[in-house]
Amino acid sequence: MAISRRDVLLGGAGAAGAAAFSFPAPAIAQAEPIKVGCLAAMTGPSSAPTIGFNRGVNFAADAINAAGGVKGRKLEIVMRDTQGDPTKAVNATQELISQAKVHAIWGPLNSGEALATTPIMARAKIPDIHPCVVESLIDVTKYPNAFRMAPSNSQWDDAVRNYCLNILKVKKVAVIGDTTGYGVTAVGASVAAFKKDGADVVYQANVDSTQPDMTPDMLRAKNAGAEVIVVWSVSTGMEARMFNVRAVMNWDVAFVGHPSMSSGEIAGLVEKPANWKKVYAIGYKSCSYDAAGKLPSKSEDLVARLAKANIVMSDTLLWWIAGGIDAIELIAKAVAESGSTDSAGIIAYWNTLSKYPGYFGNYSFSPTQHNGYLTEEIVMSEASTAKNGTFALAPGYT
């Protein structure tokens, strides 16, 4: 068979093309950094959690890179400031996916933004892990790429109800929230769940958080015979007013509920420090210290490592830092175990996790369950006992 000059040229071009496509590609992939997009509200009114989360994210990325990276590949954090604005979060998400070409995304860090960005990430099939509480953000059919590594609203609700009914052993409950969408939804869900568990909801109300005097609602709750007041609000002003009114009324009822009741701002809003006692806010086992002032041993180790790395803990919450570390480590581990930054591989790996030991908690995911945080790790904390971002366990836990 005669070989023409055309055959030689075609064959040569084909070989060169094949070489270009097949050989250098793995070399590039192995050297390419693992890009982790972060949708973080670094500025604006909802920036406080981000500041804590980011300390954990940067700490984890630095530690992994200092140890040689993930199978030789460095982690690159691609941070975008969403300012807590869903519109900016949507733009940043699209930019991270199409321009920065990240391999996985951490965030957004608040539900309002996540509601807007989750469908976009689902369409792009980008692995996403976030700490947002709204139930609808996790749906394995609509969003098979989205994973939650913090409790959902209903898990908070379960933990609060468990504390009231099984540890405080009260039966008559008042449920009070603010008039925001969150407050109204949370009060409704909480009341329904309490009733389902056989509790007597003697009073329920949604109160405008700017209402200057909380006496009317507190008086009605007292007259109705409430033995505990469950609070679903992020308004520290409203919460402090309720604590102050309780003191004026000489009523020793306990408050149980939203983590904002342990916010440091309340210290300045209560008329006396004693008004903030007997207030039990949602907390986490990993970030709660016992009567001897000791955290769980793994958390003690983490705090020591953070202190050694000069990570400030006094102005934030430990669970935010720990959550940021866990998110980055979960992404790094998924790349290491699946052997690539392929989206399907990362998602498939996360779906196999059972009690994966993180710092904030143990995470379990499956193809049908993407709420990874375990409800039994949620506890109540003494709201006024903040110490380096950790809290004392509320009474009743052993």
Place this chain on the structure above:
Amino acid sequence: MLASILASGLAAGAIYALVGVTYNTMFSTSRVMSFTAGQLAMLGGVFGSMFTLKLGMPLLAGFVLTLVCCAIIGIITEFVAVRPVLKSLDQHLYVLSTLAVALMIQQVTAIKWGTEPQPFPRLFGIGSGVWDEKFWLPVVACAITIVGLEYLYRRTLVGRAFVAIAEDNFAARALGLPERNLRVASYALAGVIGGVAGFSGGELLLAFFANGALLNFYGFVPVALGGLGNNRGAIVGGLALGLFQQAANFLVGGIFSSVAVFALFIVVLLAAPQGLFGASTARRV
């Protein structure tokens, strides 16, 4: 329960009344309803907390500085949002311009001061329960302000000039009154009154950026109820509003109290469109 309704109702009502007077003071010399009135009161609480708690200034110095700052904001409002639109009052552009300034004040406060309520210092430490100073201080501040304004308007030359401008702008100018300077002064005075409202109500409302919108809203009700430009009407309307609102809070619950307040507001306006104390003005032709 009655004592609580009276205490908190009169306190909130006095603050609303002072915001109503702030609206009227700005309106009297410019014929402009400036929607910065509530923001001035909000700033009274924020500046008060900043000077006395954050910066640790003595109470009196903090109070005076708060009033000075609020007066300056009032003057800025006149320059930025009122003066440019005075030539076309009939187009009501001031609604847009004063609302824009109000939103700017609120956003800047949120960014610089924070979006969470901050504590306001206990001023004198007098009283407890329903006699706590946080309830009676706004009432006392309101009474002193009204007496002061009555003195200003009736006994001083400047006050009479204000009244002249309010009565008939053109005639006052024809008589040689410095209308523009008096208008600037009235905006400064409105700033001071708003500052007094916020400072005296700081213990009740806390130093919170979101109070501005709330006070804009509830401060406008007594103005409408009492008749535009009528300070006595604003005082009576404000106190009545506070009492009715607190009674509704106690009797039907907070979530329905706003509905009750505005239902009554609409009914009153339907019955007396010029306000309970207002009179339809005759125009000489």
